[in-house]
Amino acid sequence: MINNLQEFIEARGLGEKDFSEVKKITKKFTCCSAWIDQDQQKISVGWEMGAYGLDTNTKELNYPFKIEDFWTVLDNIEKEVEQIWRDTHGCEDCDIVSKLHGGLHAINPDCKSCEGEGIIL
Numbered sequence: 001m002i003n004n005l006q007e008f009i010e011a012r013g014l015g016e017k018d019f020s021e022v023k024k025i026t027k028k029f030t031c032c033s034a035w036i037d038q039d040q041q042k043i044s045v046g047w048e049m050g051a052y053g054l055d056t057n058t059k060e061l062n063y064p065f066k067i068e069d070f071w072t073v074l075d076n077i078e079k080e081v082e083q084i085w086r087d088t089h090g091c092e093d094c095d096i097v098s099k100l101h102g103g104l105h106a107i108n109p110d111c112k113s114c115e116g117e118g119i120i121l
């Protein structure tokens with residue numbers, strides 16, 4: 001189990017020297033540019049949803065936790081961001097209105113116009 005910041009950095013196994021390196025690497029290696037923060041009790045991870053017109057979302061891991069739990073949280077964030085992208089970035093020909101956001105188009109994977117790629121808002 002991880003009980004403090006030092007143990008967290010070691011458990012990541014990425015050779016980071018301090019938390020500022022953890023921040024940099026987390027941002028660089030997540031597709032959604034996740035941010036990470038910490039205090040005595042916990043590690044917080046989140047991502048900016050500004051580009052999607054949504055509020056920032058945050059997940060917290062209170063000590064003690066397992067490193068697997070941290071990776072799961074990060075993984076779930078990436079999946080969630082991908083889902084939100086799909087729900088809001090379709091083109092007009094996709095012809096699916098987003099459940100998440102009325103008026104926005106969700107991506108139709110079979111759409112011929114955007115080939116299931118959607119568009120950037």
Ligand SMILES: [Zn+2]
Binds near residue numbers: 090094108115116118
């Ligand atoms: Zn389309």
